[in-house]
Amino acid sequence: MKIPDRIETRRLVLRKLNHTDAPALYENIRLKRVSRWLKVVPYPYPKNLALKFVLEAAAKFENGTGFNFGIEIKGKVKKVAGVISLDKVNYENKNAVLGYWLGEKNWGKGYMTEAVKAVLDFGFKRLKLHRIQAGVYSENLASKMVLEKTGFTLEGTEREKYFKEGRWGNYHTYGLLKREYK
């Protein structure tokens, strides 16, 4: 299977990460307003973690177990503004987990909705997946909007799944099947 390492949409380029992306990733993800919504991202964010992340992402891309794309906004400086991924790719059961984040200054312009649509296309058409799922902290209204706008169904609530900022919070899981995707 030929896997593209670059996907273009109207306003974005999604492309395979490399080690030169680490500083731009760090500048965006180290901010609490971004990382507070990401289960696996620590705060404070150690500088060396960005490089470790891109190197691991490149290795997973090569062996097909996960596809992290850096998000570049066309017409802006060629620096990654965020990341979108299809991770934990299970070829036997044809499913994967969608994840994403964008640097704060680019929020609210529809960029992530555009990126998710392109990655769903990649997942269902190129990887021939049957199911794509995503998990969201229940207070993350922007992310839930992105999933709802791109056709996902809320499948469940994991009650008091995490302790964050002094209180227990629920975690929502969403899924989208190939036959529901248009």
Ligand SMILES: CC(C)(COP(=O)(O)OP(=O)(O)OC[C@H]1O[C@@H](n2cnc3c(N)ncnc32)[C@H](O)[C@@H]1OP(=O)(O)O)[C@@H](O)C(=O)NCCC(=O)NCCS
């Ligand atoms: C979630 C995130 C990726 C959204 O990216 P984005 O490019 O701003 O998303 P879009 O502009 O495509 O869509 C966001 C939608 O949420 C809506 N929205 C934003 N904040 C909202 C809020 N507080 N309440 C309700 N809706 C909200 C927007 O209005 C928009 O909907 P619309 O197009 O119908 O107006 C971005 O905010 C982000 O990176 N957040 C931090 C990391 C994160 O949460 N990652 C996801 C983890 S599951």
